[in-house]
Amino acid sequence: MSTGQAIRIENLCHSYDGGTVTLRDVSLSIGEGEKVALIGPNGAGKSTLLLAMTLFLQPKSVEGQILIHGVEACRKNEKDVRKLITPVLQNPDEQLFMPTVLEDVAFGPLNMGLEVDQARQHAMEAIEQVGLSGLEERSPYHLSAGQKRAAAIATVLSMEPRIITMDEPDTSLDPRSRDHLIELLGSLEQTLVIATCNMHFAAKTCERAVLIDDGKVVVDGPTKELLRDEELMTRHGLETVV
Numbered sequence: 191m192s193t194g195q196a197i198r199i200e201n202l203c204h205s206y207d208g209g210t211v212t213l214r215d216v217s218l219s220i221g222e223g224e225k226v227a228l229i230g231p232n233g234a235g236k237s238t239l240l241l242a243m244t245l246f247l248q249p250k251s252v253e254g255q256i257l258i259h260g261v262e263a264c265r266k267n268e269k270d271v272r273k274l275i276t277p278v279l280q281n282p283d284e285q286l287f288m289p290t291v292l293e294d295v296a297f298g299p300l301n302m303g304l305e306v307d308q309a310r311q312h313a314m315e316a317i318e319q320v321g322l323s324g325l326e327e328r329s330p331y332h333l334s335a336g337q338k339r340a341a342a343i344a345t346v347l348s349m350e351p352r353i354i355t356m357d358e359p360d361t362s363l364d365p366r367s368r369d370h371l372i373e374l375l376g377s378l379e380q381t382l383v384i385a386t387c388n389m390h391f392a393a394k395t396c397e398r399a400v401l402i403d404d405g406k407v408v409v410d411g412p413t414k415e416l417l418r419d420e421e422l423m424t425r426h427g428l429e430t431v432v
């Protein structure tokens with residue numbers, strides 16, 4: 191249920207090193223608590239759009255405006271923006287670098303200035319939420335692909351951002367792990383923006399989908415309606431889901 195505006199993007203343009211144009215005049219509003227899939231073929235600009243929202247692009251390469259809960263996403267507001275919106279990276283290994291799962295999940299809250307006990311409490315809750323209780327002392331390197339994905343999500347949940355972005359979170363998951371992830375995402379109250387090329391995954395996790403191709407928003411609407419449109423899906427190299 192949407193209670194306010196979480197993300198507002200206006201006329202966003204971006205190019206890498208003044209070369210490849212990746213985002214062309216993208217405008218988009220996402221309400222608080224919405225779960226939105228960014229769908230589109232490889233190279234469409236989905237990851238770049240997530241990087242723009244989470245301030246991971248060179249400021250000079252971006253034109254237009256992004257507001258995160260009313261705060262302009264720019265360098266001078268970096269600290270505030272990072273508290274509001276946090277990415278789960280495409281590769282969990284980039285998010286897990288401490289000796290144990292617990293230390294990894296507590297790292298964010300500690301970094302935000304929480305006392306050790308409080309950070310541990312947040313971490314334990316996040317670990318339970320993602321179904322990894324009992325694995326707190328395990329090295330992240332010794333987790334399965336599905337467990338790594340869950341641990342990476344826990345490192346973000348423990349910081350309690352209001353918005354979470356995820357880039358291809360279903361990559362390398364077997365059907366059972368994917369089902370666990372779908373269940374977990376369904377249980378989250380945060381606003382979620384999920385980039386995916388997997389239309390079945392999009393249909394199961396997000397009520398709304400934004401189709402991006404060649405850096406432009408092509409269509410924005412109910413996921414199931416978009417995915418049923420065979421002509422639209424085929425035109426953009428995507429799979430129809432009936």
Ligand SMILES: Nc1ncnc2c1ncn2[C@@H]1O[C@H](COP(=O)(O)OP(=O)(O)OP(=O)(O)O)[C@@H](O)[C@H]1O
Nearest residue numbers: 206210212230231232233234235236237238239387
């Ligand atoms: N660091 C970079 N430098 C230059 N070009 C890049 C860089 N990263 C991505 N690109 C290019 O930008 C375009 C958009 O890429 P992006 O990763 O945002 O697409 P995507 O929709 O997420 O694709 P995929 O589904 O394959 O992950 C592509 O043409 C890609 O080659």
